[in-house]
Structure formats: C-alpha cells, structure tokens
Amino acid sequence: MKNSRRQFVKNSALLIPAVRYVNLPAKEGSGKPVVVSTWDSGVIANAAAWPVLLDQGRAIDAVEQAGIAIENDINCCVGLGGNPDRDGYVTLDACIMDDQANCGSVAFLERIKHPVSVARKVMEETPHVMLVGIGAQQFAVEQGFPLEPQTLSPEAEKAYKKWLLDANYEPVINIERTQSKKGKGPYAPARFDDGSFNHDTMGTIALDGGGALSGMCTTSGMGFKMRGRVGDSPIIGSGLFVDNEVGAAVATGQGEEVIRVSGCHLVVELMRNGRTPQEACEQAVERIIKRDREKARSFQVAFIALGKNGSIGAFAVQKGFNYTISNGEIEGQVVDAKSFFG
Numbered sequence: 446m447k448n449s450r451r452q453f454v455k456n457s458a459l460l461i462p463a464v465r466y467v468n469l470p471a472k473e474g475s476g477k478p479v480v481v482s483t484w485d486s487g488v489i490a491n492a493a494a495w496p497v498l499l500d501q502g503r504a505i506d507a508v509e510q511a512g513i514a515i516e517n518d519i520n521c522c523v524g525l526g527g528n529p530d531r532d533g534y535v536t537l538d539a540c541i542m543d544d545q546a547n548c549g550s551v552a553f554l555e556r557i558k559h560p561v562s563v564a565r566k567v568m569e570e571t572p573h574v575m576l577v578g579i580g581a582q583q584f585a586v587e588q589g590f591p592l593e594p595q596t597l598s599p600e601a602e603k604a605y606k607k608w609l610l611d612a613n614y615e616p617v618i619n620i621e622r623t624q625s626k627k628g629k630g631p632y633a634p635a636r637f638d639d640g641s642f643n644h645d646t647m648g649t650i651a652l653d654g655g656g657a658l659s660g661m662c663t664t665s666g667m668g669f670k671m672r673g674r675v676g677d678s679p680i681i682g683s684g685l686f687v688d689n690e691v692g693a694a695v696a697t698g699q700g701e702e703v704i705r706v707s708g709c710h711l712v713v714e715l716m717r718n719g720r721t722p723q724e725a726c727e728q729a730v731e732r733i734i735k736r737d738r739e740k741a742r743s744f745q746v747a748f749i750a751l752g753k754n755g756s757i758g759a760f761a762v763q764k765g766f767n768y769t770i771s772n773g774e775i776e777g778q779v780v781d782a783k784s785f786f787g
C-alpha cells in the first residue's frame with residue numbers, strides 16, 4: 446500500500462508542469478540604477494547590490510546579493526545569527542520578486558544560511574511560489590545548500606538566556622530605543638548592549654539600468670516568537686511587492702499588522718492610482734493606524750517604495766526608522782524616515 450502511494454506521488458511529480466519561470470529581457474529604462482534598503486544596516490545590503498547595478502547587472506541579481514550579504518553578517522539580526530523563537534530555534538523567512546512577477550518564497554526555514562537564495566531557487570526551479578518548514582529545508586539541501594548546525598550565535602544565545610529569565614511573551618517589535626550607538630561601522634549596531642535587537646529584517650528594492658525593478662526581503666522574524674509563527678516578510682504582497690509598470694515596495698515592523706492590509710501590494714496599487722512613492726507609503730501607514738489608533742502607538746511598521754522613474758518614498762508608524770539609498774549621486778546614505786507618531 447505504502448509503496449503504491451509512493452509510486453503515485455512519484456508519478457504525480459512527473460505531471461508537475463514544466464517550470465514557468467519567465468526570463469524576458471528587461472525593457473529600456475532611465476539608465477539610472479537605484480537601490481534602497483530598510484534600516485541603517487542597509488549600508489551592508491546596498492554595498493553588495495550596488496556593484497551589480499553599476500556593472501549593468503540585473504536588479505534581481507543585485508537584490509539577491511544584498512540579501513546574501515546581510516545573511517552573512519553574523520552580528521546582524523537577519524539570518525542564522527538572529528534571535529531564536531521561544532523554543533530556542535532560529536527560523537528564517539525570505540522572498541524575492543522580479544520585474545516579470547516571477548517570485549519565490551520560503552518560510553519557517555531552519556539551518557540554511559541563505560534563505561533569499563533558496564527563495565530564488567523556488568522561483569526559478571519549481572512551478573510554485575512558496576515552500577515552508579521541513580519541505581523548504583529538504584528542497585534547499587537538494588539544491589546544494591549545506592545544512593548548518595542548529596546552534597545560536599553567541600549574541601543570540603545571550604539574548605535568549607536573558608529573555609528566558611521571565612519569558613515574557615510580548616510580540617511587539619521594532620520600536621527603536623535610544624541607546625548610545627556603539628557600532629563599529631558607519632551604521633548603528635544591530636544589537637544593543639543587553640543583546641536585544643534593533644530590528645530583524647532586511648528589505649531591498651532596486652531599479653536597474655535596463656528599467657527592471659526587483660526586490661527581496663529576508664528575516665529571522667520576531668525574536669522569541671511562537672514556534673511556527675511566520676510574519677509578513679515571506680508573503681508576496683505583504684512584506685514585498687514589485688510591479689514593473691508602477692514600482693516596488695518592501696515592509697518592516699510588526700508583520701501581523703502589515704499582513705492585515707496586504708501592505709506592499711497596497712503601496713504599489715496606491716502608486717498605480719497616481720500617488721508618489723512617498724504619498725503611497727504615508728497612506729498605507731495611515732490605513733494601518735486607522736484600524737486601531739491606540740494599538741498603533743505600541744508597534745512599528747514602516748514601508749519603503751521605489752517608483753519606475755527612480756523616485757523614493759518611506760514612512761513609518763513610529764519615529765526611529767531609517768533607510769539606505771544608493772543611486773549614483775549618493776552611495777549608502779542613511780536617511781531618517783518621517784513617521785506618523787512623534
């Protein structure tokens with residue numbers, strides 16, 4: 446019985462239609478590449494993406510490089526160095542989308558260093574958009590990604606042990622705390638002295654010289670979350686959306702609040718209806734706040750957006766969100782976003 450089922454599954458797999466990943470040449474664009482990333486740690490992401498664009502590379506390759514760079518940074522909040530869930534496991538979410546609406550995503554992925562690249566493989570090598578959990582891990586290993594040890598980075602371990610002291614389940618993230626910035630680089634430290642995080646997501650959107658837009662989002666998600674919890678970051682339309690006729694947007698902050706309004710799709714649709722990227726980000730944030738203004742005082746959500754013509758917008762619920770721009774005139778410049786409160 447078991448065997449015949451296995452045979453059935455095997456045969457069905459053969460029936461999966463050929464991969465429908467589309468790879469058309471990008472249309473002629475403004476010729477001026479732009480890359481924008483969330484947060485000041487976007488300096489690391491942009492530094493990896495910008496040379497790809499300068500070299501007349503594709504936006505999709507640039508944003509993937511941005512994700513890889515930040516996932517490599519063990520001191521950052523994103524990737525395997527990130528905070529674990531409340532059971533002590535690091536679980537990662539990521540997605541990627543190109544100018545042809547090709548997209549791929551992974552969620553609840555464990556022990557794989559580069560979820561952004563696995564998401565790209567889902568996009569290019571399968572007929573699907575999203576793989577999760579053990580299935581995503583199995584796919585990653587089949588695609589040649591090494592299975593990393595299930596350990597915490599020393600900083601994450603410190604933070605987890607501290608959290609375990611009272612194990613308070615307070616899923617509120619991204620409210621920026623003011624602490625002297627002791628970071629080594631030009632950007633603020635991803636962790637505070639007590640081991641807690643500033644943020645745990647990196648989103649990058651880019652426009653290449655050929656006029657193609659692409660984006661990616663990668664995260665270890667909310668620190669000390671419930672096991673199995675997935676936020677907005679790997680959900681196309683919530684954490685990221687790209688429409689090459691209009692623009693691209695990526696989100697950070699309390700994922701549940703972004704999902705409720707399909708945040709990034711909303712930003713891009715507002716742009717389609719004539720709003721500038723700045724106005725679109727502001728209106729999407731206002732939509733979130735309108736639902737429950739009092740509750741909105743206790744969480745952070747922020748969007749960045751990039752228009753077809755290279756114009757940039759950003760807006761946040763709370764003060765403290767910043768983002769990083771590279772566009773040929775400025776390279777890796779960190780800008781403070783405007784916010785609804787404060």
Ligand code: SD4
Pocket residue numbers: 618619643644645646664665666667675676677678696697698699700701
């Ligand atoms: C999530 N949006 O998992 C992510 C968290 C985040 O900076 O953006 N942190 O909900």
